[in-house]
Amino acid sequence: MKIVYLDHHVVADQVAWPSIKALVDTGHIRVAISTWNIREIVQARHERVERAAFLESLRPLYIHDMLVLQRLEIVSFLNESLFGGRRLPFPMFTETFTEFLQMNYQIKVRREYQLTDYVRAEGDVTGDIVELRKADHVEAMSAMLKDPAGVQRVDEQTNHAKMATLIPRRNSKGGFWEPSQIADILVHCHNHRSTLLRDCPAILAEDALSGPRLASPTRKPRTSDTADLFHSVSALAYTDILVSNDAWALNRILSAKQTMQRHGVGGCEVIRSIPTLEQALPVAV
Numbered sequence: 001m002k003i004v005y006l007d008h009h010v011v012a013d014q015v016a017w018p019s020i021k022a023l024v025d026t027g028h029i030r031v032a033i034s035t036w037n038i039r040e041i042v043q044a045r046h047e048r049v050e051r052a053a054f055l056e057s058l059r060p061l062y063i064h065d066m067l068v069l070q071r072l073e074i075v076s077f078l079n080e081s082l083f084g085g086r087r088l089p090f091p092m093f094t095e096t097f098t099e100f101l102q103m104n105y106q107i108k109v110r111r112e113y114q115l116t117d118y119v120r121a122e123g124d125v126t127g128d129i130v131e132l133r134k135a136d137h138v139e140a141m142s143a144m145l146k147d148p149a150g151v152q153r154v155d156e157q158t159n160h161a162k163m164a165t166l167i168p169r170r171n172s173k174g175g176f177w178e179p180s181q182i183a184d185i186l187v188h189c190h191n192h193r194s195t196l197l198r199d200c201p202a203i204l205a206e207d208a209l210s211g212p213r214l215a216s217p218t219r220k221p222r223t224s225d226t227a228d229l230f231h232s233v234s235a236l237a238y239t240d241i242l243v244s245n246d247a248w249a250l251n252r253i254l255s256a257k258q259t260m261q262r263h264g265v266g267g268c269e270v271i272r273s274i275p276t277l278e279q280a281l282p283v284a285v
Contacts, residue, residue, distance in 0.1 A: 005235035007244035036231035062100035073200035201237035208256035
């Protein structure tokens with residue numbers, strides 16, 4: 001079974017819904033959706049409940065946010081490479097919307113709470129968190145563009161700043177890390193960066209996708225860049241197939257995939273339409 005991530009433009013096209021549902025019913029694919037799918041649906045003026053209900057009918061997997069995945073990757077990487085343990089398995093998806101809200105946003109709701117309940121609600125309970133993440137990322141990209149050398153390389157200072165946001169606050173015994181221990185961990189991550197990128201696909205995917213966005217100092221970063229980046233990272237790192245008809249985003253994803261492959265990480269297959277997806281699967285619908 002293939003895990004398939006559908007770009008919002010694909011989800012919004014109701015003409016394709018019967019074909020998508022038929023593909024899911026064959027058992028050959030399982031659809032994965034992210035915060036960014038949900039955010040786009042909530043922001044839509046029309047048909048948002050219908051879109052949410054359609055996704056629910058597919059029994060989707062909910063893929064964790066980029067930052068959540070990256071933190072899980074770092075914990076697993078450090079446990080093996082620094083602390084002499086083994087790689088720690090972690091879930092990339094949840095089966096239920098309630099688990100998704102709890103793990104990604106620390107929001108507790110009743111067990112039977114569904115995506116359609118969320119979309120029907122007048123308030124967007126994760127909206128402020130999402131917008132804050134967008135603003136933080138745009139600020140970081142803008143800061144890098146002010147440093148021409150930073151556009152061409154990821155130096156130790158930049159690496160440390162990123163890694164510091166991903167290292168868990170507490171160690172495996174429940175205590176807080178000492179500042180000197182954090183410093184040692186950051187040095188270890190920098191000194192073993194090639195292994196880290198190979199073992200942490202979401203970190204590698206962000207690195208690969210961010211490069212082209214920073215390649216033009218005259219291009220001002222936008223919040224839409226962040227939404228594209230966040231959903232592309234999760235899909236590229238942890239799904240089998242990404243379906244999107246956004247030509248600009250697809251070109252960046254294909255370029256990032258080549259970068260990932262140079263590090264020994266395959267990245268997902270990229271498909272431009274639902275009919276092409278039908279042809280790619282082993283049994284035609």
